Amino acid sequence: MTDITMIEAAAARLEGHVRRTPLLSSPFLDRLAGRRVLVKPECLQHTGSFKARGGWAAISALDAAARRAGVIAYSSGNHAQGVARAAAALGAPAVIVMPSDAPRLKIENTRALGAEVVLYDRARDSREEIGDQLAADRGLTLIKPYDEPEVIAGQGTCGLEIAEQAAAAGVTEADVLVCCGGGGLTAGIALALEARAPGLRARPCEPEGFDDTARSLAAGRVLGNDRLTGSICDAIMTPEPGQLTFPILRKLCGPGIVASDEDCLRAMAQAFLRLKIVLEPGGAVALAAALFQPDAVAGDTVIVVATGGNTDAATYTAALERFGAG
Amino acid sequence: MTDITMIEAAAARLEGHVRRTPLLSSPFLDRLAGRRVLVKPECLQHTGSFKARGGWAAISALDAAARRAGVIAYSSGNHAQGVARAAAALGAPAVIVMPSDAPRLKIENTRALGAEVVLYDRARDSREEIGDQLAADRGLTLIKPYDEPEVIAGQGTCGLEIAEQAAAAGVTEADVLVCCGGGGLTAGIALALEARAPGLRARPCEPEGFDDTARSLAAGRVLGNDRLTGSICDAIMTPEPGQLTFPILRKLCGPGIVASDEDCLRAMAQAFLRLKIVLEPGGAVALAAALFQPDAVAGDTVIVVATGGNTDAATYTAALERFGAG
Numbered sequence: 206m207t208d209i210t211m212i213e214a215a216a217a218r219l220e221g222h223v224r225r226t227p228l229l230s231s232p233f234l235d236r237l238a239g240r241r242v243l244v245k246p247e248c249l250q251h252t253g254s255f256k257a258r259g260g261w262a263a264i265s266a267l268d269a270a271a272r273r274a275g276v277i278a279y280s281s282g283n284h285a286q287g288v289a290r291a292a293a294a295l296g297a298p299a300v301i302v303m304p305s306d307a308p309r310l311k312i313e314n315t316r317a318l319g320a321e322v323v324l325y326d327r328a329r330d331s332r333e334e335i336g337d338q339l340a341a342d343r344g345l346t347l348i349k350p351y352d353e354p355e356v357i358a359g360q361g362t363c364g365l366e367i368a369e370q371a372a373a374a375g376v377t378e379a380d381v382l383v384c385c386g387g388g389g390l391t392a393g394i395a396l397a398l399e400a401r402a403p404g405l406r407a408r409p410c411e412p413e414g415f416d417d418t419a420r421s422l423a424a425g426r427v428l429g430n431d432r433l434t435g436s437i438c439d440a441i442m443t444p445e446p447g448q449l450t451f452p453i454l455r456k457l458c459g460p461g462i463v464a465s466d467e468d469c470l471r472a473m474a475q476a477f478l479r480l481k482i483v484l485e486p487g488g489a490v491a492l493a494a495a496l497f498q499p500d501a502v503a504g505d506t507v508i509v510v511a512t513g514g515n516t517d518a519a520t521y522t523a524a525l526e527r528f529g530a531g
Numbered sequence: 532m533t534d535i536t537m538i539e540a541a542a543a544r545l546e547g548h549v550r551r552t553p554l555l556s557s558p559f560l561d562r563l564a565g566r567r568v569l570v571k572p573e574c575l576q577h578t579g580s581f582k583a584r585g586g587w588a589a590i591s592a593l594d595a596a597a598r599r600a601g602v603i604a605y606s607s608g609n610h611a612q613g614v615a616r617a618a619a620a621l622g623a624p625a626v627i628v629m630p631s632d633a634p635r636l637k638i639e640n641t642r643a644l645g646a647e648v649v650l651y652d653r654a655r656d657s658r659e660e661i662g663d664q665l666a667a668d669r670g671l672t673l674i675k676p677y678d679e680p681e682v683i684a685g686q687g688t689c690g691l692e693i694a695e696q697a698a699a700a701g702v703t704e705a706d707v708l709v710c711c712g713g714g715g716l717t718a719g720i721a722l723a724l725e726a727r728a729p730g731l732r733a734r735p736c737e738p739e740g741f742d743d744t745a746r747s748l749a750a751g752r753v754l755g756n757d758r759l760t761g762s763i764c765d766a767i768m769t770p771e772p773g774q775l776t777f778p779i780l781r782k783l784c785g786p787g788i789v790a791s792d793e794d795c796l797r798a799m800a801q802a803f804l805r806l807k808i809v810l811e812p813g814g815a816v817a818l819a820a821a822l823f824q825p826d827a828v829a830g831d832t833v834i835v836v837a838t839g840g841n842t843d844a845a846t847y848t849a850a851l852e853r854f855g856a857g
Contacts, residue, residue, distance in 0.1 A: 225553075246575075481809040481841075483803055522852060525844040
């Protein structure tokens with residue numbers, strides 16, 4: 206299982222291949238949230254999301270024969286791009302299984318990064334079954350999007366950076382809000398913070414209708430979502446918390462926070478106006494929670510992981526047209 | 532006059548108060564430009580533009596009595612915000628003289644940062660006269676937007692970072708494209724590169740119709756623009772190169788490059804799609820030159836300073852609607 210030693214080993218392998226994203230802030234966001242808001246913009250990461258970390262960590266951990274044989278991943282788009290980029294750079298052929306309703310930009314980018322893309326129907330097919338079958342047929346190593354120790358370790362490198370950057374900013378106690386799908390990033394960050402910044406507490410943030418992690422944490426057992434489609438937050442519509450990630454979240458995280466789709470659009474507009482970064486809806490959930498649900502957060506500083514920016518122009522302009530006046 | 536010693540002194544005063552912006556890249560932009568493109572996103576700087584550097588450098592250089600009396604600046608918006616932020620943090624009252632057609636967001640932000648805003652008519656009034664009069668009446672120190680040695684030194688700190696970051700990226704020879712208005716940033720960067728990275732060459736980039744610097748460099752003497760309004764690049768519509776900046780540009784810079792307004796919008800869309808950063812039109816001129824005029828640039832790597840991101844939602848969505856499909 207993933208631990209701090211694995212996370213630090215992943216950080217060493219990622220050195221020079223993945224960006225150390227900064228911590229951004231704005232007095233205008235502080236005013237809106239009623240406390241200091243520090244935003245880690247993983248949208249500025251290679252491939253436009255934190256998934257470049259886990260993809261690199263997992264593929265760089267494979268032996269030479271496994272790399273030569275190739276890898277496969279299933280993903281709505283961000284994990285796809287992270288795996289495709291790492292595979293191309295590390296000399297592994299890559300097959301990516303993507304839902305047919307994934308944003309066109311994510312599908313095109315995955316192909317442009319050199320991967321073979323196989324589409325499936327999100328409501329009808331099981332991506333896990335498709336992935337397992339293709340992996341068996343071609344001898345590919347399956348790189349799961351979150352329930353995979355090396356992927357969790359790779360995402361955890363984001364938590365190592367937060368621990369260092371928070372200390373440099375004089376922050377020793379704070380909630381760390383993380384956009385949460387299957388929980389790989391949240392679990393990785395929680396493990397890193399436990400070891401390197403125990404006063405910081407990871408908290409999963411999810412969109413309305415896809416709050417499986419928040420409900421599972423409250424119930425103390427894994428609960429699923431009623432539906433599999435229908436949020437604008439395509440990046441984090443997962444059926445239920447992972448088998449590996451949930452025990453970590455349950456042990457280390459604070460309660461989940463749920464944000465409405467409208468608040469995600471509002472947070473995208475604030476990120477545009479105040480931070481000059483592009484967020485996709487699923488990458489803005491944590492910022493939405495920090496800005497518009499201040500009572501759900503404790504302390505005088507909140508840290509927000511803005512996880513990705515791979516949105517279509519149409520989605521983005523719709524958010525700005527509704528909420529871009531400030 | 533500004534020299535490398537002043538720039539390094541400014542860098543020491545700016546430490547901890549101004550962000551060290553990263554160098555971003557995307558394989559998609561490399562493909563478009565036909566060479567490696569490294570982008571320094573000064574839109575992520577405090578106040579949304581590099582002007583936070585010069586503002587802090589100039590006000591932090593004032594003695595205690597001058598700070599107490601206060602400062603004045605004239606600016607279409609980015610210098611205004613840079614000065615307002617530094618003044619508030621350093622305990623100086625600030626009056627900002629802004630054109631009445633400046634983007635609403637820039638005017639509002641300047642007020643929200645604690646400055647008193649005085650509006651003038653860009654076509655009819657001289658901002659210099661208004662500024663001089665107010666400064667005399669109230670005993671304020673005028674912080675000029677570019678023709679001021681400490682401001683040039685502050686902007687030059689961006690060049691120190693480029694020198695270090697280019698070396699870390701293995702780049703020893705490259706054109707450094709800089710969005711250019713009055714030339715303060717271009718001059719400061721050119722001075723820093725001359726001293727710390729002599730294989731890098733600064734090149735001013737300007738919008739069509741406001742190419743005073745390119746024409747002045749070609750002619751070897753200061754030439755003005757025919758008009759004072761009418762570009763979407765509001766941040767860099769200056770009447771002519773500065774008296775202090777032009778001799779520096781003439782000595783150190785390569786030829787200027789001129790980009791169309793349409794190419795600036797196209798570059799904004801590429802920055803959205805590929806880098807997940809928000810650029811204003813005037814902050815995208817250098818990226819436009821790098822992406823859409825590859826023949827104007829030499830070498831296998833080009834460095835682009837993306838100078839600001841303070842644009843209204845309407846301008847931004849118009850750019851995405853035209854060019855955001857990729």
